[in-house]
Amino acid sequence: MILPMPKYRVGLIGCGNIGTAFAELLTERRQAISAMTGIDLELARIAVKDPAKKRADFLPLSLFVEDPIEVASAPDIDIIVELVGGVDPAREVLLTAIGSGKPVVTANKELIARHGPELFEAAQSNQVDVFFEAAAVAAVPILRPLRESFAGEDVVRIMGIINGTTNYMLTRMSDEGISYDEALSLAQQYGYAEPDPSADVEGTDAASKLAILASLAFKRAVPAEAVQRDGIEGLDQEDFQLAARFGYEIKLLAVAKAIRNPATGEPEIGAQVFPALVEKTHPLASVRDTYNAVAVSGAAAGELMFIGHGAGRAPTASAILGDVIATADHLQRDSYRSVPVGPRATPYPIDDLTHAFYVRMHVADEPGVLSDVSGVLARHGVSIRLVNQEGLRDTQKSATVVFITYQAAERAMREAMEELRSHNSVVEVGRVLRILET
């Protein structure tokens, strides 16, 4: 007896840039997938705002409908792929699909970062999959290992370069010695940065992704609001040159750590996004242009790193298709996989997080200044590991001094900088950059 090949009908919500790429990849790979997995995936319906609009040739008009909720609840649709973005109506669409027993796949970073726990819980009670590999770091297959391979692992830190736009800008500033503004207009010219680049350069995009990654890594919901952000705006070319001289690259890092509260014994999560000095020999330093990378430290597994395209049509479509195949495989076996994210994590106080810091200052070029400045740092409990004094910077007789500190608490460093900003001998305090501990 030959069993008929199981066929699953996919309902796609949204058909913009990524939606079209996914539809194209699914159409193109349909035969190869069924040859390999024994599952036939049919793109059965697409919900868009304007169903009458002319689309790519491989997408017949008959596929298009207007109402996403109708598709999400349609009895002849088996899997919902949501690529419309934003919270409304995506949240309602996914809850409807889940409520009618359909597994869902989404690339919606904002939705998962803000409403992940609600969706995970609904999926659990309806015993269906929620997959969202493309919602964080696109084609880098990091979420599945975190959900599955690391189920038994005690993760202590997850960090990475998870915004391609800013990594492109920082690579250009480092390689070509151009200014922040020049790097930004280059990124806009190539379509890597939006006309309003704030979500990228202010670190909010990275914070949303870090929230998703940290939730899966620590198995506790980490909301995006708990992530402290420090963007790359106003980074100075001078800092790149000084960083290079000391053997560092400057990268926008997203870092989340589990720190055990000594009183309760419970792990608390400290999460930050900031531009940091990364040693040139560290693998993260060689992650260039629009590439992304995520490093995970497990108590048993040690340090792991995943590098790949963080965005882009084809890589994102590939990640979505991988999720759709996984969920179809589960459907075939009448199975699903719950998202192992428990209740909300307790945030570790950002002020108590420690780092080594780099700071560049312009100080009056006169005797005793170094001792003054070091004195202020010392009073706040910040110890100096390295001082570098440059010659005269301009005709106003100020000198550039760079300090690299030992580990110090965020609060101590911030208070020391506040005091130094109003100090008589200090002309200007430049950007304070954290240094990646290795």
Place this chain on the structure above:
Amino acid sequence: MILPMPKYRVGLIGCGNIGTAFAELLTERRQAISAMTGIDLELARIAVKDPAKKRADFLPLSLFVEDPIEVASAPDIDIIVELVGGVDPAREVLLTAIGSGKPVVTANKELIARHGPELFEAAQSNQVDVFFEAAAVAAVPILRPLRESFAGEDVVRIMGIINGTTNYMLTRMSDEGISYDEALSLAQQYGYAEPDPSADVEGTDAASKLAILASLAFKRAVPAEAVQRDGIEGLDQEDFQLAARFGYEIKLLAVAKAIRNPATGEPEIGAQVFPALVEKTHPLASVRDTYNAVAVSGAAAGELMFIGHGAGRAPTASAILGDVIATADHLQRDSYRSVPVGPRATPYPIDDLTHAFYVRMHVADEPGVLSDVSGVLARHGVSIRLVNQEGLRDTQKSATVVFITYQAAERAMREAMEELRSHNSVVEVGRVLRILET
């Protein structure tokens, strides 16, 4: 109604270094795992050669038995973890377990590389899992993404640094300028290399791992015998210095590519292990010491890279535990996941594979030599991209010349070198190293 928590009883075959580490990790994490996944994993029995031998304190003697086949077929054991290594009796143990309907987890590289397809088929007909994340690149969770996230992806190349011992040696030779012999005895001193280091330095270990990785990446069985090997023995310190001057590191790479046969349209797999020049700015160049890395290129996903510990007790135990949890999760849902490896891949002829090459020669320091040597290369269709001539090497009036070629076929390069070895003006032909194309 409160459902009782499902409990699965694990039978462990082998309790050496890795087996003990796994038993310890499972014992230590048991409560955390059940809190997170709702599954209780009990280490129920351990088969070892000498059950009476005193073991670690957390392993009561009552757990130990002698006959692995009995454990594999015991009706009160749910999951078999095979950590005994080698083909016999591991193969029979796993086939017995699978035949009695038990999912199996193994870290046995040799067994999977040699008998993978047989095990996968047996598991498929018995509808049970075979997981072997720890069999290639230990704690780097690469196999699961290859099996699942990449199910819909057209993989064109998989490559990496997949032997920690040789990577440690090459890092030392590059950093400290020591000789091959010194690096080997250092590796032996730290326990990274065996007293007989041949499996590592000749590339057979890397070839087995590459066979496993390539089989999953290309979804076709690639046997270890199909992998051409070139080891690191006799690498000369001079090559490291020259490589550094041209901006390269030397790394032992394992590379498998899918090349479409123009006649049949079918992809054929070319697989090799060789020491190669890797540009210092390439992420693989910064994979140091005993770290491993695997890079996957997909038609849609682009280039992805995974870095982590390739070996070691704790990372390996962590990978095994991840597999055990995944298979327990499947058991709970009465599900399993087949290994998507089809029939044997057609090997692409190694002779037709192309690379850019680096070769160092000592030639007579006399007029016309460069033109002679270039002439030989040209006659074999090898074009030169760069020549570098060093001053006098010794009192015998020979000079060191380094050639870097454009892409050329393996056969052409080999035949050109054969001719040059017997050429009048050539004193000695050093190691030919391939250059990683980026």
